Amino acid sequence: MDRAGAETMLMNLYRHTDRNKIQFDFITFTDETGDYDAEIIALGGKVIPIIASNPITRMLKLKKFLQRHPEYTIVHAHMSLSNAFHLLAAKNAGVKHLISHAHSTKNGKRGIVEKIYEKWALITNRHIATYKIACGELAAQYLFGTTRNVLLLPNAVDIQEMVTVAENSRDYINREFSDNGLKIIQVGRLYKVKNHTFSLKIAEELKKRQVNFTIYIIGQGPLEKDLKQQAQDTSLLDNVKFLGLRTDITELMASADYMIMPSLSEGFPVVLVESQTVRLMTIVSKEVPAEVDLGIGLVDFLPIDSAVEWADHLLENKQSNISNEEIINVLKSGGFDVALSAEKLAKMYMSL
Template identity: 30%
Template sequence: MKQKKPIRVLHVVGAMNRGGTETLLMNIYRRLNHQQIQFDFISYSSEEADYDQEIRSLGGSVITLTKTNSIREIYHAIKHYGPYAAIHAHTLFHCGVAMTAGYLAGVKRRVSHAHTTKDEGNSIIRKSYKPTMRLLIQLFSTHLLACSNHAGHYLFGRRGLSKQTYAYFPNAIEYTHFLYKDHKQVEQFKREEGLSNQRIIGHIGRFIAAKNHQFLLEILKACRQKDPTVMLILVGEGKLQKELQETAKQEKLDQNIRFLGLRTDIPTILHTMDVFLFPSIYEGLGLVLLEAQASGLPCIVSEAIQPEADLKLGLISRISLQEGPQYWADKIMNMVYKREKNTMKVKAAFEKNGYSVSLAIAKLMDIYISDSGGVYEEKNIYRLL
């Protein structure tokens, strides 16, 4: 008997590097039964991305396109690699291009997904591009998803949020990976990085303007006045990293900073920190904030962080960037001993707020393949896991 081919879903991304959206997708993709359902990814990067090899090993395709605003390219990709049960775009206003191509190619389920609350482009062309793309998104999407209502409002507009096709979609993480502290690994990490017996503040994120790394240096300076041994650890890569490293050197802060690059041992690193800092200028949700809370780590965040990121564990403190680095430093010193150690309480918060991968898969399967229009039956979900 001939084996039935898996259902295929096409995700449209910029590149599958270790960002919040991409990590969310991989958390979901890894858990699927790949003989039953497969993900393919359209990428606009000519370079090999962090997750590309793993995607291929799981049976998915990474489809590299070159013209970002070409409906034709996506259309031909769908026809060549499909058929697809759904197309799911994560590329802000570019979702309008993907949704139009999906409609023309006959894909029945077309999902636009909002992940951020701001677009850096501000040219005259960009200003006309946004309303055009928003119109295409509303015309050709069958479903609208957002990691926060603020992100949804930014991409879809007020009219989009009022549609029956709109839904809040909590970002999912494998939170159990972060719950428990491996004392040996944490101590080994501290020894390797010269962090033993020191107060450690940290941040995880790409070195881009939105993450506000320069403000982190100002905070470090203020903290060092209170405790000269305080250390700042920064995880990530990006175009502004070299500039920040040079500034740290000029300000004589380099002895108090560790630039760790991209890492796979994030649970260990989070358990090393005393306070997590997230002073973003704008943010969709901040997946790493969920990971930090799963680790029981106190977090100090800017007013740009969406309220949906707070699991109500008493770990999140929101402070305006206008308060300045000295105020942030004072708050840090007050929070260094406020880690949440009750793992059952943390687990309950994740399940209550819908941030588990199993719940995320259930919602997506309902969109991609369910004909019921309601919640996808649990027995069918586990067939796909």
């Protein structure tokens, strides 16, 4: 299982779950070794690859697997619209408890076929799931059409650990990269929905103004080659660093000046919980739900129609005076403490 938003959230929960009572096994749809696979196995879990060329074949293979393994009494699906396929497979295999977990607030695809699929998947999710969970109210409204009888489980983090690491890492980028300019990071898979092409336009605008800056792009994905070529074609390779997958996200966040998220759509990304935990100023697309702003003055929203406006905002170099104690209190009261979230989820599992 690779290192991404929903996967990171799952691992946060898994690490804080009493594994003497509850064990997670993970179905993946690739035969490649994932970033979290070794840790999952070390914690007593299994990573079970199901390889198929299309969703229907995948559904049939998942059904056969679950029929062969009746010990699995709960299937918890985390792939938004695709939950429909996986819960159908589980239902037809005789699994009693079917959990659909909403992580997104929109589909982001506009073709006729995609719209038909979206409508079918939404109806199926709402009809077949015996239990519903969402990372936020807007994600619940999108996938289930309501927040009623939906467990709201915010994308939680280990607050105290992150705060401690952050306070010891304020000069991390300077030490690792000898960078004393404006330090900007973007964290996310290199997919169209993350809108990295817009980030490169921001970089062009900053370079035009002769700003000393670096944008650190963290993540991997199918657009990596194209984005690197775009950076090369616009003479940005000295200002844009592609770091790939990293295990030092907290350290990088703690020592950056800004994080940017010009996404075309999002649910409630865990990376925005992380950025606010470490007191990182963040500029976010107006396509991202307003509920991601925890009200502590660290998130600003901008439209994604002008790289000039984003560059202007970055050069304001805003600072926050909020204390760690205030942040911890806000996060805990908002349900973002992973220990409490893991306990809440465990109670739900044990009640089934």
